[in-house]
Amino acid sequence: MSLTQFSIIDSTLREGEQFYGANFSSEDRLEIAQSLNNFGVEYIEVTSPCVSPQSRQDCQQIARLGLHSKILTHIRCNLEDAKIAVDTGVDGINLFFGTSSLLRQFGHGKSIPQILEIATEVITFIHEQSPATELRFSTEDSFRSELSDLLRVYLTIDSLGIIKRFGIADTVGIATPNQVFNLVQILRQSTDKDIEFHAHNDTGCAIANSYSALEAGATHIDTTVLGIGERNGITPLAGLIARLYTLDPETLSRKYHLHELLNLHQLVANRVGIPIPANHYIIGEASFCHKAGIHTQAILNNSKTYEAIDPDDFGLTRSFLLNHKLTGKHAIA
Amino acid sequence: MSLTQFSIIDSTLREGEQFYGANFSSEDRLEIAQSLNNFGVEYIEVTSPCVSPQSRQDCQQIARLGLHSKILTHIRCNLEDAKIAVDTGVDGINLFFGTSSLLRQFGHGKSIPQILEIATEVITFIHEQSPATELRFSTEDSFRSELSDLLRVYLTIDSLGIIKRFGIADTVGIATPNQVFNLVQILRQSTDKDIEFHAHNDTGCAIANSYSALEAGATHIDTTVLGIGERNGITPLAGLIARLYTLDPETLSRKYHLHELLNLHQLVANRVGIPIPANHYIIGEASFCHKAGIHTQAILNNSKTYEAIDPDDFGLTRSFLLNHKLTGKHAIA
Numbered sequence: 145m146s147l148t149q150f151s152i153i154d155s156t157l158r159e160g161e162q163f164y165g166a167n168f169s170s171e172d173r174l175e176i177a178q179s180l181n182n183f184g185v186e187y188i189e190v191t192s193p194c195v196s197p198q199s200r201q202d203c204q205q206i207a208r209l210g211l212h213s214k215i216l217t218h219i220r221c222n223l224e225d226a227k228i229a230v231d232t233g234v235d236g237i238n239l240f241f242g243t244s245s246l247l248r249q250f251g252h253g254k255s256i257p258q259i260l261e262i263a264t265e266v267i268t269f270i271h272e273q274s275p276a277t278e279l280r281f282s283t284e285d286s287f288r289s290e291l292s293d294l295l296r297v298y299l300t301i302d303s304l305g306i307i308k309r310f311g312i313a314d315t316v317g318i319a320t321p322n323q324v325f326n327l328v329q330i331l332r333q334s335t336d337k338d339i340e341f342h343a344h345n346d347t348g349c350a351i352a353n354s355y356s357a358l359e360a361g362a363t364h365i366d367t368t369v370l371g372i373g374e375r376n377g378i379t380p381l382a383g384l385i386a387r388l389y390t391l392d393p394e395t396l397s398r399k400y401h402l403h404e405l406l407n408l409h410q411l412v413a414n415r416v417g418i419p420i421p422a423n424h425y426i427i428g429e430a431s432f433c434h435k436a437g438i439h440t441q442a443i444l445n446n447s448k449t450y451e452a453i454d455p456d457d458f459g460l461t462r463s464f465l466l467n468h469k470l471t472g473k474h475a476i477a
Numbered sequence: 478m479s480l481t482q483f484s485i486i487d488s489t490l491r492e493g494e495q496f497y498g499a500n501f502s503s504e505d506r507l508e509i510a511q512s513l514n515n516f517g518v519e520y521i522e523v524t525s526p527c528v529s530p531q532s533r534q535d536c537q538q539i540a541r542l543g544l545h546s547k548i549l550t551h552i553r554c555n556l557e558d559a560k561i562a563v564d565t566g567v568d569g570i571n572l573f574f575g576t577s578s579l580l581r582q583f584g585h586g587k588s589i590p591q592i593l594e595i596a597t598e599v600i601t602f603i604h605e606q607s608p609a610t611e612l613r614f615s616t617e618d619s620f621r622s623e624l625s626d627l628l629r630v631y632l633t634i635d636s637l638g639i640i641k642r643f644g645i646a647d648t649v650g651i652a653t654p655n656q657v658f659n660l661v662q663i664l665r666q667s668t669d670k671d672i673e674f675h676a677h678n679d680t681g682c683a684i685a686n687s688y689s690a691l692e693a694g695a696t697h698i699d700t701t702v703l704g705i706g707e708r709n710g711i712t713p714l715a716g717l718i719a720r721l722y723t724l725d726p727e728t729l730s731r732k733y734h735l736h737e738l739l740n741l742h743q744l745v746a747n748r749v750g751i752p753i754p755a756n757h758y759i760i761g762e763a764s765f766c767h768k769a770g771i772h773t774q775a776i777l778n779n780s781k782t783y784e785a786i787d788p789d790d791f792g793l794t795r796s797f798l799l800n801h802k803l804t805g806k807h808a809i810a
């Protein structure tokens with residue numbers, strides 16, 4: 145695993161808009177895109193331009209901002225949506241199709257051969273219209289799909305020679321780190337294309353699963369600010385940063401403007417209308433707050449004793465809670 | 478891994494009290510203990526009776542409630558604290574000693590031989606005073622300790638024949654699931670005693686690491702309600718429940734009163750004075766909220782399409798957000 149090689153695809157403006165509390169205005173979208181760019185994520189994914197005239201206009205406007213982050217949009221894999229998306233000027237288009245039997249039966253109703261037929265048509269169409277568009281194809285609900293179906297889909301589509309990146313999605317948030325490692329590794333051995341991983345957090349493993357995907361050779365990880373998304377959301381950006389930071393603080397500090405992390409989170413929290421949870425990764429109010437007497441004493445000797453992350457690197461400061469029930473002569477830990 | 482064999486040690490009344498916002502009154506402590514018992518955690522860990530006359534009285538009172546959950550207290554490994562703890566009537570005592578070079582040098586200042594001498598004295602003393610007390614010994618900051626030091630400490634203490642359970646603690650929250658698996662597995666192969674795992678969540682892997690510990694043979698997992706604890710806390714109870722539930726819903730439903738999970742969280746959130754984060758596991762307001770049109774449509778056909786957890790099992794209900802920007806003719810997912 146090389147932390148210099150991987151990219152963050154932040155989906156606050158797509159998956160995040162599926163969070164129950166999110167209802168971004170055009171202005172919110174532009175500001176959030178700017179702030180994500182300031183932090184330095186490599187990609188920003190925005191809501192499909194097919195949803196409404198407004199989403200189309202916002203998508204075009206964000207694509208035209210000339211940000212350093214590449215702009216992606218995320219559409220259903222059909223010709224109608226593809227036609228609209230190619231006209232937006234985005235750098236890339238993320239296509240997806242549900243491959244589990246549950247989604248095939250109770251969702252879109254298509255068989256694997258039908259999925260392949262449609263995907264081939266859509267991918268070929270986009271590529272003809274706009275050869276420079278970076279195309280990604282992902283299998284929705286990958287972890288409840290048959291491995292044979294997944295491989296048939298990925299390999300057939302790979303043979304078109306158009307797709308730049310394949311996506312694996314833990315749509316209902318059930319995968320374990322080992323399951324993620326195994327599936328990513330199989331795909332890593334089956335294709336030379338980039339691999340994106342999208343982790344829902346229903347069972348609390350989104351961050352660990354994203355890390356596991358990187359260990360197995362994934363190149364792109366989806367995140368959202370505060371982890372917002374459908375249900376309880378996906379891999380929180382600050383959580384992924386925390387995870388990778390302790391393993392290689394220098395690389396992370398070089399790749400991203402870590403001092404922008406708090407601003408970005410304050411902006412999104414404000415626009416969603418939720419408080420930043422006190423124990424959110426890195427930027428939560430409690431993250432560098434030391435309370436037990438033993439901790440406070442040791443931190444004063446050497447902050448590494450009870451801190452794996454240096455708040456300085458994020459422009460943050462540690463604090464000590466003194467004079468509470470747990471300090472004094474008989475301090476605890 | 479057998480999900481019928483493992484036990485939860487909830488530490489909301491010990492680690493949770495080290496959360497910056499927590500300042501529980503005696504009444505809070507009794508109510509929270511009752512509520513944890515109603516949910517059905519196997520153990521409740523409470524703050525050291527050595528902290529203050531009040532903590533001593535509260536510890537004694539909780540021990541006398543006759544709860545189904547066993548009551549543990551958590552003390553520094555010294556004779557002074559041990560003397561006070563044995564008189565409280567708790568079922569068990571959790572001892573710990575920092576074994577990393579950072580904690581030895583900048584924390585308590587003891588060498589490994591000194592740690593062993595002190596631990597032997599304290600363990601032997603408690604056992605003589607109160608042979609029925611369930612004793613646990615853990616190495617604080619296990620993942621920054623030398624494996625040779627850890628094994629020397631565990632094996633020497635094991636040879637006393639007194640300790641019922643050994644603890645591994647990811648004190649600064651840096652371990653990866655693989656590192657946890659490896660260390661727990663080594664300890665599993667080195668002793669026949671129970672193994673407890675305590676995971677801080679600084680890098681977002683506490684839930685996955687706890688699961689990894691169980692896969693490797695751990696028998697006890699530490700949690701707190703809402704994950705509260707030093708800094709950004711430890712394994713959140715609802716997150717661990719979510720993780721294990723999707724793997725074996727029947728066993729989890731049999732072991733715990735899942736319908737009590739929301740009450741317990743509302744009580745603790747109320748007493749800490751923080752809101753339950755909207756995307757907290759299972760009991761967060763967003764957890765069973767469906768927004769994208771594709772999701773809503775599929776859920777109406779079969780709720781399993783986009784739900785890995787059945788809200789019914791927790792006495793909760795799903796909801797649909799309609800009439801927002803992402804629905805309509807061109808619904809997205």
Ligand SMILES: O=C(O)CCC(=O)C(=O)O
Nearest residue numbers: 240282284311313315342
């Ligand atoms: O396009 C993808 O890879 C992910 C789609 C999505 O949000 C999901 O499957 O949860």
Ligand SMILES: O=C(O)CCC(=O)C(=O)O
Nearest residue numbers: 573615617644646648675
């Ligand atoms: O006693 C233990 O195992 C854990 C102590 C503690 O809270 C920690 O190391 O984070």
Ligand SMILES: [Cu+2]
Nearest residue numbers: 159315342373
């Ligand atoms: Cu998603």
Ligand SMILES: [Cu+2]
Nearest residue numbers: 492648675706
């Ligand atoms: Cu702890």
